Amino acid sequence: xxxxxxxxxxxxxxxxxxxxxxxxxxxxxxxxxxxxxxxxxxxxxxxxxxxxxxxxxxxxxxxxxxxxxxxxxxxxxxxxxxxxxxxxxxxxxxxxxxxxxxxxxxxxxxxxxxxxxxxxxxxxxxxxxxxxxxxxxxxxxxxxxxxxxxxxxxxxxxxxxxxxxxxxxxxxxxxxxxxxxxxxxxxxxxxxxxxxxxxxxxxxxxxxxxxxxxxxxxxxxxxxxxxxxxxxxxxxxxxxxxxxxxxxxxxxxxxxxxxxxxxxxxxxxxxxxxxxxxxxxxxxxxxxxxxxxxxxxxxxxxxxxxxxxxxxxxxxxxxxxxxxxxxxxxxxxxxxxxxxxxxxxxxxxxxxxxxxx
Ligand SMILES: [Zn+2]
Numbered sequence: 272x273x274x275x276x277x278x279x280x281x282x283x284x285x286x287x288x289x290x291x292x293x294x295x296x297x298x299x300x301x302x303x304x305x306x307x308x309x310x311x312x313x314x315x316x317x318x319x320x321x322x323x324x325x326x327x328x329x330x331x332x333x334x335x336x337x338x339x340x341x342x343x344x345x346x347x348x349x350x351x352x353x354x355x356x357x358x359x360x361x362x363x364x365x366x367x368x369x370x371x372x373x374x375x376x377x378x379x380x381x382x383x384x385x386x387x388x389x390x391x392x393x394x395x396x397x398x399x400x401x402x403x404x405x406x407x408x409x410x411x412x413x414x415x416x417x418x419x420x421x422x423x424x425x426x427x428x429x430x431x432x433x434x435x436x437x438x439x440x441x442x443x444x445x446x447x448x449x450x451x452x453x454x455x456x457x458x459x460x461x462x463x464x465x466x467x468x469x470x471x472x473x474x475x476x477x478x479x480x481x482x483x484x485x486x487x488x489x490x491x492x493x494x495x496x497x498x499x500x501x502x503x504x505x506x507x508x509x510x511x512x513x514x515x516x517x518x519x520x521x522x523x524x525x526x527x528x529x530x531x532x533x534x535x536x537x538x539x540x541x542x543x544x545x546x547x548x549x550x551x552x553x554x555x556x557x558x559x560x561x562x563x564x565x566x567x568x569x570x571x572x573x574x575x576x577x578x579x580x581x582x583x584x585x586x587x588x589x590x591x592x593x594x595x596x597x598x599x600x601x602x603x604x605x606x607x608x609x610x611x612x613x614x615x616x617x618x619x620x621x622x623x624x625x626x627x628x
Pocket of ligand 1: 407575
């Protein structure tokens with residue numbers, strides 16, 4: 272069954288991890304043998320062939336580049352212009368994938384409908400993977416005039432925040448509301464028709480952004496605070512507001528967001544027993560709050576800077592997500608629910624969010 276993944280940092284992996292995602296997974300891992308510059312060297316789980324094997328024919332794919340001020344300890348770039356240039360390199364990689372026929376950008380409803388029809392109808396083994404271009408953290412938008420340029424390149428969604436202090440909004444691990452520039456950014460997103468991705472916003476910025484913005488909303492990769500108490504996850508009040516706004520929430524497979532008490536770099540999947548099925552606890556929780564499964568989807572983040580050391584114990588490749596259909600059925604989800612979670616709910620939201628042509 273077609274699976275839509277609401278969050279993959281494909282181009283970041285290609286450029287910053289130096290991974291050729293067109294190659295077989297075993298080869299990508301092999302090439303990293305002996306390297307230790309990233310924690311997940313040799314343990315990546317996502318390549319384009321593996322996505323095809325798992326019938327992941329469409330995803331929201333990011334550009335991502337953080338600006339860091341001199342006092343910001345997080346990794347990042349030293350000026351907004353450098354961050355912008357990084358995102359343009361990432362865009363160049365997506366374009367090169369398009370030229371090879373590996374990927375295809377989905378920026379309007381007509382292209383979406385055509386692409387979904389191909390993937391629902393026995394796609395060829397080398398069918399291009401569709402991507403909706405999104406920006407994770409808005410630091411690279413040097414000023415608002417850059418947003419218009421980004422839209423022209425196909426940018427259709429934006430999450431103003433990532434980790435720590437941001438130029439437009441503080442994010443995970445930080446506190447406070449949108450910056451004045453962030454409030455302007457949200458207004459400009461509304462004007463251009465760019466979807467608001469509320470993932471990574473602080474609680475304060477979450478409510479502020481939703482008050483300022485009344486266009487389409489999603490949370491590309493978010494789990495439930497009721498199950499894993501941390502600000503990175505959404506509280507029930509936040510989830511209820513997203514349900515009220517008819518948002519779609521992509522469940523993430525970063526293990527520290529799946530099970531409570533995970534210590535990065537210390538806890539192992541075997542310590543917690545976190546499995547692919549563990550994600551269903553999060554889906555169940557949202558379904559119970561909503562009384563329907565129409566807001567649930569997948570946003571795996573399975574190339575977000577970690578690999579097998581920090582995801583479900585029984586997940587070796589992103590293709591293993593295909594097992595969700597059987598797991599959801601076993602957990603009592605109907606055929607309609609399963610189709611919605613695997614792709615239907617994202618398609619509904621994309622159809623509303625994207626321009627006609
Ligand atoms: Zn993220």
